[in-house]
Amino acid sequence: MRPTVHHVAEEAGVSLATVDRVLNRRPGVRAKTVTRVNEAIAKLGYVRDISAANLAKQRVYNLVFIIPEGPNSFMLGLESELGQAKLYSALERINLDILKVRAFDSDALANVLDGLDLTQISGVALVATESHRVQGALARLRQANIPVVTLVSDVSAAHRDHYVGIDNVAAGRTAASLMGRFVGHKPGKIALLAGSMLVRDHVERRIGFEQVISAEFPELDCLTVQEGRDDAMVTRSVLADFLGREPGIVGLYSIGAGNRGVIDVLTSKPEYGSIAVVAHELTEHSKRALREGVFDAVINQDAGHEVRSAIRLLKASIDETQVIAKQEIIRIEIYIRDNLP
Template identity: 30%
Template sequence: MPATRMMIARRAGVSVATVDRVLRDDQAVRPETADRVHLALAALRDERASRGRPAKISTYRVAFVLPQVNSRFLDHVERNIALSASFFREHRIIPSFYRCDFTIHRDTIAFAEQVIDYDALVLVPLDYPAVERLIEDMSDAGVPVVTVFSDLPASRRAAYVGVDNRIAGRTAGLLMGRFLGARLGTVAILSASSRLHDQLERRTGLSQVLEEDFRNLRWIAEPDFAEDDDGAGLAVQGLLARYQDLVGVYVTGGGISGIATALQESGDKGRIVLIGHECTAETRTQLSERAIDVILDQDVRGIVHWAGLAAINFLNDVRGALAIPTPETRIYLRENAHA
């Protein structure tokens, strides 16, 4: 394997950006710095060409970063990162875990300074300018950022690993339309955060399908909907009061268990189709009891693993680093709730 810019930078004691400038023959680089880079490159080449000597095994420090928001799903992701320790060890990844309050610009900038020395970042981003700046600063420092579960496609992130959330939303829209048939009424799209791109994409996907194929249904969006079960349950009661013709509810984030309980207690579940995300022990039970009609799910552990591998593939300049499979969206109904 050829020497990467990261390897050269470590050997020469300079930044990856400086290595890049030297290799481009940038005359603004000081001669003594350029000499150190060239010597490091020559030494690495000699090591790889030495007879019968195996290449040095490297380890990679990867920071896994989640936003500091109240989310049962992100808590589930955090647990799966912790439970992946043996997998990371096998692939020479030394993981560290962080939660950051991206809503505070100052905290995000300070956090960027804290993680700049990592080899790579795996990040669930929120859509804030400071987060894009964080990704840009990491990229300038030669630290690849892999977004996971939710994306910032306009940023300079190296890759996104996760399901296609637009397709997930469209799948939910098709199922909603098929379940409701020819009925007339309103479908409410409930999102926990307008700053999470995955929820925006799911909302867009469902609304597109309803507009394209199910003109008998109109949709309304309720962004920044409460994700805790109690708050979501109270909020859906307000929806029932405002929309007498409510026939469907699609939950793009958390809170579906609380909504299911509220609909059952009010006696309205029989006329309302409820579709959401994340298959848990609780939602499996509610599927079995017909309190929820459809749950869309994803392989959280597998996505965490693929994101870590994508990060080190970028560090090693591996061809096909982007050839990470797009995970499939799983569909759970009453019949396969416990499969």
């Protein structure tokens, strides 16, 4: 039998009300008594029964997720995972509100953050674009004791409680190792294609990528980064242009989203078939590209895992409970044709 508050009260020689005050940090208990109660808790190994507490509290967790709008598949995937999560989390008294802001627009993000009614909100998760205004808005949230989790794209550690996402430098390094091996120590040029060099995660991936290429595959030469704004149309024209201009390209690293455009260009000319391609984010398009041999590897972070992890972390912060650290690590997943889920 697990000990209950009653046992704790008895053990500490105080009343149930006092135990309750201690447990819920309510005022009106002498420090000495608090200690006695805590000792009793430790001695009995008392752990609060979450089911019962939730029942009594009638608490609802109002979690706000802020994600960029725009038609790129990864964010659409994130949104659909959020929709899924919304269904299941209703069973656990969790309310998910999903807000969208313009991509790459930190002012819009700051506006949304400033507009939140802090009395109605128990936790916030956001895909961050960093700026002073955003930092200020986050500081205000944390001052109000509202936990903040960054998703996919981080801000500096001082402005959030957790980051849920991958180490993008390591992701870039991973891409480079794969690229180097797929090309197979033949000299040649590598094309880099990002969404925007203003986004921290893309910058970091590039850094990691070039680190490894220059250190371990010096026969490969990284060209200037092209920007496709994470948009299939833009990507298509930028990349078609670039490949036409630059002869001797043996590899392509697609750092951001907009895979559809990349696939279109690569399948447009047979001679592009020999280019080794490493891209990011597993979507229906990139899966197909892997199956058909257009892409050689895709680096992915699991959006569903990220959403669930963010929810667990926010809830744990609110309840002041522990999380299983290992479960919250987001993997840098490598997919090739053969290990697709």
